[in-house]
Amino acid sequence: MKTLVILSSILGDRSNSKQLADHLIARVKAANPAAAVKVRDIGAQPIPYFDGNTAGALFTSADARTVEQHCIVEMSDALVAELMEADRIVFAVPIYNFNLPAQFKSYLDHVARAGVTFRYTSEGVPEGLVKGKQVFVLTARGGKAEGTPADTLTPYLRQMLSFLGMDDATFIAAEGMAMGEVAALEGIAQAKQRIDALVSDAAPASLAA
Numbered sequence: 528m529k530t531l532v533i534l535s536s537i538l539g540d541r542s543n544s545k546q547l548a549d550h551l552i553a554r555v556k557a558a559n560p561a562a563a564v565k566v567r568d569i570g571a572q573p574i575p576y577f578d579g580n581t582a583g584a585l586f587t588s589a590d591a592r593t594v595e596q597h598c599i600v601e602m603s604d605a606l607v608a609e610l611m612e613a614d615r616i617v618f619a620v621p622i623y624n625f626n627l628p629a630q631f632k633s634y635l636d637h638v639a640r641a642g643v644t645f646r647y648t649s650e651g652v653p654e655g656l657v658k659g660k661q662v663f664v665l666t667a668r669g670g671k672a673e674g675t676p677a678d679t680l681t682p683y684l685r686q687m688l689s690f691l692g693m694d695d696a697t698f699i700a701a702e703g704m705a706m707g708e709v710a711a712l713e714g715i716a717q718a719k720q721r722i723d724a725l726v727s728d729a730a731p732a733s734l735a736a
């Protein structure tokens with residue numbers, strides 16, 4: 528199993544979503560010390576916004592691209608390739624202003640590639656091509672919203688990942704990060720317990736492999 532971890536917090540080592548990802552990586556390594564884990568931190572090394580230059584580069588045929596356009600497509604291709612190569616994908620996603628960080632939206636914009644990561648069938652039905660992955664979304668938020676209409680991140684992200692073929696993602700949230708020290712510690716501990724429960728072979732999305 529190759530594991531790809533995408534970190535997207537702007538808070539570096541103080542990030543709570545990173546803390547959850549580190550915990551999950553530790554559990555994966557404990558279950559299988561030889562497990563291959565690749566970490567990409569798009570909070571520390573942001574991906575450029577998907578702007579007019581990016582769209583122009585992707586829509587220009589390879590033989591007609593400028594050097595700058597080649598570089599843009601190369602980066603997008605590299606993001607897609609590592610996603611496709613992974614068997615297990617972990618997205619560590621903070622909630623900023625009721626939704627995902629701009630850095631992570633940029634990432635999704637780059638990997639949502641028609642004909643590569645999704646396509647439309649002859650009936651015009653979208654089909655995700657990032658298939659057969661075990662997907663975890665580890666979120667952290669200042670307040671509490673999981674399972675309520677105030678959770679404006681999960682429905683969007685579920686739909687987006689499902690559109691790309693990742694339709695069985697396991698979401699784990701650390702909540703109450705800005706509600707005082709006790710609530711924050713409790714929120715992290717509960718999320719870590721949920722990650723620990725995934726180590727069992729019997730867990731629906733097991734980390735044991």
Ligand SMILES: Cc1cc2nc3c(=O)[nH]c(=O)nc-3n(C[C@H](O)[C@H](O)[C@H](O)COP(=O)(O)O)c2cc1C
Pocket residue numbers: 536537538541542543544545620621622623624625626667668669670671704705
């Ligand atoms: C710019 C910014 C915006 C935030 N907006 C929200 C929000 O809308 N709702 C919420 O519950 N918490 C919000 N928070 C709190 C974060 O969700 C919380 O700090 C969480 O731990 C962020 O994840 P991270 O530590 O991995 O960066 C915000 C924090 C920042 C820095």
